[in-house]
Amino acid sequence: MGYSRGGTADGPGSVQHLRLQRGSSRSDIFPKLVAMQKSLKARNFAVFRISGAGLPNKRKLVCELENWGPNAVENSNRLLREFEETLLDHVEMSLLPLVWSGNGSGSTMDAGEFSPLIRRLETAVLPFSGVVFPVRLGALGNGYVAFFADHLTLDAGSVIDQHVESCQIMMDLLALDERRSVPAESLSEREIACLQLAGDGRISEEIAEKLGLSVHTVNAYLGSATIKLDSVNRIQAIAKAIRLGYIT
Amino acid sequence: MELSGMDVSAQGRPIPENDRTPLMSRDELVRRLSALAGSQNLQVIMRLLADHVGASHFLLARYDLIQEQGLDFIVTSNWPFDLVRRLGSELASAYTRSTELEKCFSVLTPSFALLPDEIVLPEKLSRQYCALTFSVGRTRFSLMLLFVEGVILSQQHLREIGLLAAYGASFVESVESRTERDFELTERELECLFWIAEGKTSDEIAVILGISRNTINNYITSVMRKTATKTRSEAIAYAVRNNLV
Numbered sequence: 001m002g003y004s005r006g007g008t009a010d011g012p013g014s015v016q017h018l019r020l021q022r023g024s025s026r027s028d029i030f031p032k033l034v035a036m037q038k039s040l041k042a043r044n045f046a047v048f049r050i051s052g053a054g055l056p057n058k059r060k061l062v063c064e065l066e067n068w069g070p071n072a073v074e075n076s077n078r079l080l081r082e083f084e085e086t087l088l089d090h091v092e093m094s095l096l097p098l099v100w101s102g103n104g105s106g107s108t109m110d111a112g113e114f115s116p117l118i119r120r121l122e123t124a125v126l127p128f129s130g131v132v133f134p135v136r137l138g139a140l141g142n143g144y145v146a147f148f149a150d151h152l153t154l155d156a157g158s159v160i161d162q163h164v165e166s167c168q169i170m171m172d173l174l175a176l177d178e179r180r181s182v183p184a185e186s187l188s189e190r191e192i193a194c195l196q197l198a199g200d201g202r203i204s205e206e207i208a209e210k211l212g213l214s215v216h217t218v219n220a221y222l223g224s225a226t227i228k229l230d231s232v233n234r235i236q237a238i239a240k241a242i243r244l245g246y247i248t
Numbered sequence: 249m250e251l252s253g254m255d256v257s258a259q260g261r262p263i264p265e266n267d268r269t270p271l272m273s274r275d276e277l278v279r280r281l282s283a284l285a286g287s288q289n290l291q292v293i294m295r296l297l298a299d300h301v302g303a304s305h306f307l308l309a310r311y312d313l314i315q316e317q318g319l320d321f322i323v324t325s326n327w328p329f330d331l332v333r334r335l336g337s338e339l340a341s342a343y344t345r346s347t348e349l350e351k352c353f354s355v356l357t358p359s360f361a362l363l364p365d366e367i368v369l370p371e372k373l374s375r376q377y378c379a380l381t382f383s384v385g386r387t388r389f390s391l392m393l394l395f396v397e398g399v400i401l402s403q404q405h406l407r408e409i410g411l412l413a414a415y416g417a418s419f420v421e422s423v424e425s426r427t428e429r430d431f432e433l434t435e436r437e438l439e440c441l442f443w444i445a446e447g448k449t450s451d452e453i454a455v456i457l458g459i460s461r462n463t464i465n466n467y468i469t470s471v472m473r474k475t476a477t478k479t480r481s482e483a484i485a486y487a488v489r490n491n492l493v
Contacts, residue, residue: 094385095383095384095414096415113275114278114282116283117278117282117285136355136382136384136385137352137383138352138355139348156275156278160411160412163411164410164411167411174352198481199485201477201478202479233449234481235444235445235484236446238481238484238488239445239485239488239493242347242348242488243348243349244349245348245349245350246347248345248347248348
């Protein structure tokens with residue numbers, strides 16, 4: 001059997017275990033971002049995540065964490081108006097950091113010898129310079145960690161360090177999400193087995209035969225799994241079960 | 249199995265695990281990589297990165313192609329060929345054993361595993377190998393390294409070269425067309441898949457997209473044919489597994 005929540009759930013390498021290693025709330029992530037900001041000599045940071053993944057024209061970036069203070073909404077909106085499309089496209093094909101120079105007088109962005117490894121954006125709107133690190137974890141938790149200042153001077157070492165760290169930040173956020181979205185009642189082993197087989201293309205009759213149950217029982221298991229996963233039908237339940245890691 | 253890398257913080261560099269300094273400094277590595285930025289020669293880039301951590305052999309695999317027959321999923325490698333052929337099926341089954349969520353949490357985290365006992369290794373190579381995964385766009389890659397017995401790889405350096413390998417793959421990916429890897433599904437078919445995964449019925453999708461229910465069903469049939477799946481459930485499972493929705 002592929003993966004089960006019971007038994008080995010606390011062993012090293014399990015999702016449960018990976019979750020425990022990570023911070024328990026957003027307030028644990030904030031100081032990490034402040035430290036990263038300091039090491040890049042930036043003035044502000046912001047973390048954006050992609051929501052509505054899947055449907056190309058429904059995806060958008062959501063600002064999850066920032067330290068802009070009272071200007072937060074204004075800055076975030078301005079940034080997204082300017083770059084949202086570009087950022088959404090970029091993370092679909094590349095992991096190279098993006099930078100821009102602000103249009104304010106004397107606002108600069110110097111990438112030095114790192115220039116061939118970054119992509120430069122043009123802006124006539126944003127007053128501040130910035131560097132954004134794309135993070136691609138997989139089906140979930142993708143987005144950008146961004147840092148802003150009037151003057152940014154990047155050196156290879158800090159770009160690499162902070163990009164690696166940005167991946168950790170996005171994993172921390174994903175871990176917090178997953179903790180919240182765990183179904184109210186956990187799925188039973190039978191329910192997981194039925195979902196797995198249904199996802200592998202078996203019809204209820206085949207599942208029944210394979211597990212030595214009646215067709216009605218199989219349908220009942222799939223029905224209760226659907227309810228527990230807060231889904232409207234078994235197809236949505238299968239999609240959710242894969243995304244949540246109950247089945248593969 | 250997996251060594252914890254949680255002590256590696258943003259600021260502090262960990263105490264070097266051994267005295268062997270990398271063959272070149274990080275600045276030098278970045279300079280050389282920058283020079284290769286236009287070339288799209290992944291083999292040269294991976295060689296450079298493997299050298300940097302002190303690994304003797306590298307293998308870069310892309311997992312979106314692993315379900316297919318043959319060794320197409322290997323992007324570039326200097327592993328002994330026999331080993332690659334033997335390991336192909338092993339890698340594929342290990343990949344399907346872990347869940348998407350576990351994969352998301354393992355990005356840039358080096359993990360160590362042992363090669364099967366019956367494999368004959370060139371002299372002095374360690375039976376342990378190191379794997380690092382990363383994603384560029386929808387493609388998940390794994391960089392696997394072999395090293396000489398006794399060499400200890402630094403967690404910090406491994407994470408760095410994982411990131412730089414992703415940069416290297418980005419040079420190539422940016423040029424490659426995006427649609428090519430969408431299993432040749434059309435925009436409309438993907439849209440249907442998305443709504444089905446959200447639990448919508450054909451009738452509901454017909455209303456949402458403003459086209460007839462029969463057209464929707466045709467799209468879905470066509471998806472099932474293209475993805476070689478037998479039921480709607482399997483088609484959706486396939487789409488979720490491959491990050492299409």
